[in-house]
């Protein structure tokens with residue numbers, strides 16, 4: 392009898408541990424962020440498990456603590472944001488372009504935290520630009536023009552190597568938008584949703600943050616740090 396009592400107690404005290412979750416970054420619907428870019432091969436199935444056709448439209452990876460999981464899917468998956476370039480700040484002098492460049496992206500990938508990198512903000516510690524979110528744009532890509540990032544050759548140089556310079560990192564503003572209405576792939580069924588479930592995929596067509604249409608955190612679900 393005493394063995395049974397012991398085991399019931401153990402189970403009872405394990406429940407809070409199992410449901411305890413990582414503290415993720417809570418971000419407002421609109422705000423500022425940084426933008427970097429990375430190479431995502433066309434047709435590649437990234438961390439969320441969104442369909443290969445999603446790569447025909449603008450996509451981005453989201454920094455880990457805003458994305459909400461350390462692997463596979465997280466609450467950031469499938470969300471759409473209108474990103475607008477504001478200025479560079481690692482260049483000398485900082486560059487405030489005289490054109491407004493915006494793109495509506497869908498989050499399909501995780502940008503892992505690491506060192507003091509742009510994707511390494513935590514709830515208590517912003518990235519080196521003072522921002523709590525980084526969007527790592529899949530660029531160059533077929534869906535975002537090669538001249539998306541403005542440049543000013545007269546000030547920052549115009550050699551063959553840097554005439555298309557993108558400055559690497561931009562200060563930006565973001566707005567949460569409706570994927571179906573605003574994302575370029577929003578009316579294309581093949582670009583929406585997840586690949587056939589092989590485990591660990593979740594890419595809602597139009598997540599709003601409600602538990603019924605937004606991915607849970609894979610790492611919280613599986614007790615992964």
Ligand SMILES: *[C@@H]1O[C@H](CO)[C@@H](O)[C@H](O)[C@H]1NC(C)=O
Nearest residue numbers: 473475491493495566568573
């Ligand atoms: C994105 O932001 C820019 C700059 O504020 C604005 O002109 C544009 O209308 C916005 N696009 C959407 C779809 O919200």
Ligand SMILES: *[C@@H]1O[C@H](CO)[C@@H](O)[C@H](O)[C@H]1NC(C)=O
Nearest residue numbers: 423477478479480520562563
């Ligand atoms: C980014 O833009 C915001 C809004 O204009 C500004 O307050 C902030 O200082 C800028 N950050 C950097 C690193 O340029």
Ligand SMILES: *[C@@H]1O[C@H](CO)[C@@H](O)[C@H](O)[C@H]1NC(C)=O
Nearest residue numbers: 488489490541542543544545
């Ligand atoms: C905007 O800036 C670019 C260089 O960055 C310059 O070539 C262009 O003439 C400017 N346009 C206006 C309208 O000032």
Ligand SMILES: *[C@@H]1O[C@H](CO)[C@@H](O)[C@H](O)[C@H]1NC(C)=O
Nearest residue numbers: 597599600601602603604605
């Ligand atoms: C999700 O929940 C919200 C708020 O409770 C509700 O308005 C919406 O219809 C639900 N969506 C789905 C897909 O069930």
